Amino acid sequence: MKVRVNVRLKPAILDPQGKTVQQALTQMGYDDVKSVRIGKLIELEVEGATIQAVKARAEEFSRKLLVNPMMETFEIELENDPRK
């Protein structure tokens, strides 16, 4: 099953990379861009019997390795996500 983990910096964490990109956009004339925050997208292929089982596994390894909860938040999307 395809799993996507969207990792975002917490709002309180400064994002110098996003700020630099925003400055570049402003300089290019896109001065309507008021904020840029850069996160990351991690795509995985995970085996599992049910959506729930895969989701639980993904949450576990995201917390342990993919994300540092002190600075980041994350959301998990599954390919067969019933919300879509």
Place this chain on the structure above:
Amino acid sequence: MGFPVKQIWHRSADLEEVSAVVVPGGFSYGDYLRSGAIARFAPAMESVAKFGKSGGLVLGVCNGFQILTEAGMLPGVLLRNVGLRFICQEIYLRVERNDTPFTSRMRIGQVIKIPIAHNEGNYYLPPDDLDALEAAGQVVFRYCDRNGNVTPESNPNGALNNIAGIINKEGNVLGMMPHPERRCDPLLGKADGVEIFRSMADYLRRN
């Protein structure tokens, strides 16, 4: 220092009865994902975590500091430098404590000069945790100017409260972004960094 030194391979979980561990700088696992995030699961690091828990001396330098925070052996996290640059330069540090096994040869308020070389050295901790860290006196080194004043101008990377090095509550695990091992020989400039290793050696001989 008068002590034999062993290098422990990262895939080895056997620390071979060492009396102190130094987790050095570098770019373990290419700094992929986050600095230190993958190294903290290396077999050697799991043994280092046990060693630290049992009271063994652990010094983490630069990437070693990042690994110790990722491993939960020290609080906080090292974010990307505010200036978005890899910084390699000499900086001044003010010594905040000399009652630790790592700083006993220094004076409180002493200014030492050693280099930094990092991209993620911006120490961060949520506000309440930062207050607790300060209240517990866990900050050992702060970035300062040549006269020991802790100022925004002397902060190279945006670290909160100019924090350059911290110690755990138990006082046996220290992490710092600057590189004391690069200032251990007078040929390379003033050997301020060697005092950290001499302090550790004193402690090990006493205990």
